[in-house]
Amino acid sequence: MLTRKQHELLLFIHERMKESGIPPSFDEMKEALDLASKSGIHRLITALEERGFIRRLPNRARALEVLRLPETMIPGSQPRKGFSPSVIEGSLGKPAAEDKVQQLRHDDDMEPAASVPVMGRIAAGVPISAIQNITHTISVPPEMLSSGEHYALEVKGDSMIEAGIFDGDTVVIKNTSTANPGEIVVALVDEEEATLKRFRRKGASIALEAANPAYETRIFGPDQVKIQGKLVGLIRRYH
Numbered sequence: 001m002l003t004r005k006q007h008e009l010l011l012f013i014h015e016r017m018k019e020s021g022i023p024p025s026f027d028e029m030k031e032a033l034d035l036a037s038k039s040g041i042h043r044l045i046t047a048l049e050e051r052g053f054i055r056r057l058p059n060r061a062r063a064l065e066v067l068r069l070p071e072t073m074i075p076g077s078q079p080r081k082g083f084s085p086s087v088i089e090g091s092l093g094k095p096a097a098e099d100k101v102q103q104l105r106h107d108d109d110m111e112p113a114a115s116v117p118v119m120g121r122i123a124a125g126v127p128i129s130a131i132q133n134i135t136h137t138i139s140v141p142p143e144m145l146s147s148g149e150h151y152a153l154e155v156k157g158d159s160m161i162e163a164g165i166f167d168g169d170t171v172v173i174k175n176t177s178t179a180n181p182g183e184i185v186v187a188l189v190d191e192e193e194a195t196l197k198r199f200r201r202k203g204a205s206i207a208l209e210a211a212n213p214a215y216e217t218r219i220f221g222p223d224q225v226k227i228q229g230k231l232v233g234l235i236r237r238y239h
Contacts, residue, residue, distance in 0.1 A: 002051070002070060009044045010053055011034055014066050023064040043142050046114075056147050113139035116172060119151070120185060122153035123195045134195060140172055144233035149175040151229070153186065153196070158186070160196060163211035172233035173194065184231040190224050199227070 002010065012032050016024045026038045035041060045064075048054045053070075057063035087210035115137045138152055150188045155169045165171065165183060185199045185209055200217070206225045211215045 002048075002053075005033060005042055006047055006051075006053075007070060009041070010048055010066070010069065014065060014069060015065060017064075039143050042146075046142055046145065046147075048116075049147070066154035114142045114145055116140050116145075116150050116152045118152045118170070120152065120153065121156045122171065123159075123193070124158050138170065138235065140233060140235065143174055146174065146232065150232070151175060152235070155196065157217045158184065159210040159212045160198075161212050163198070165196070165211070166236070168237075170235040170237075171231055172231045172235065175229045177228075179227050179230050186228040186230070188226045188228050189220060191226075194228065196231070199230075 009029060009032075011047060012029065013023055016022070017030075026030070027046075029041045030038050033044075033146065045056070046053070049056060053066070055065045055067055057065060112207070116134050116139075117137050120135055138153070140150075146188055147172055150172060152170050152172050155167060155171055155189050157163055158167050164183075173186055179199045181200050183199050186194060187197055187199070188194050189208075195208060197218075199209035202207050202219055204222060206220050207217050208220070208225070
């Protein structure tokens with residue numbers, strides 16, 4: 001079951017693809033749906049992808065594919081010209097009252113939390129064992145996630161405190177084997193220890209940099225370190 005905003009965005013993408021063969025940009029989607037920011041479009045795109053209505057094609061800019069349309073659409077019917085998602089119609093096709101329109105806009109922009117597996121603990125200090133198996137799952141805001149796989153780890157240690165990451169925090173990680181210098185990554189060292197550090201390059205070597213002056217930067221050969229993911233979010237509980 002799609003929300004009104006999800007339905008409107010899917011039809012807008014479908015109409016644009018049929019007209020030009022090119023998906024609309026995020027700016028065009030934001031304007032068409034009368035949203036304040038592109039983050040709202042990102043949440044809607046993610047929701048449509050998770051529900052199997054669209055697919056994002058890798059390594060191509062603005063690459064979207066419509067896989068299916070809602071069952072409520074009549075086969076062969078065309079989205080109306082001048083499609084204006086900001087207008088919400090009642091069951092008889094009459095414009096709803098302004099307060100109802102605003103309430104629907106607010107409700108439809110609310111996306112359910114996404115579930116992410118927690119894979120154990122990660123060292124932000126003294127190295128610990130490599131990433132474990134799934135221990136449980138947590139709910140995270142969908143805007144924290146991009147395309148691809150994600151997982152979470154519980155932080156153990158204080159080596160990243162100046163980056164705002166504390167002992168007991170939960171970090172949300174995008175699963176990737178590459179990273180840019182300066183990004184905070186999950187690094188697997190010598191196939192046996194996992195650590196959360198800032199990724200740097202020192203010539204042909206790799207540097208794993210702490211965010212705490214009490215810890216030294218560790219230098220490794222390029223074959224000693226494998227990137228297991230990079231930091232995209234953080235969750236902290238206050239007791």
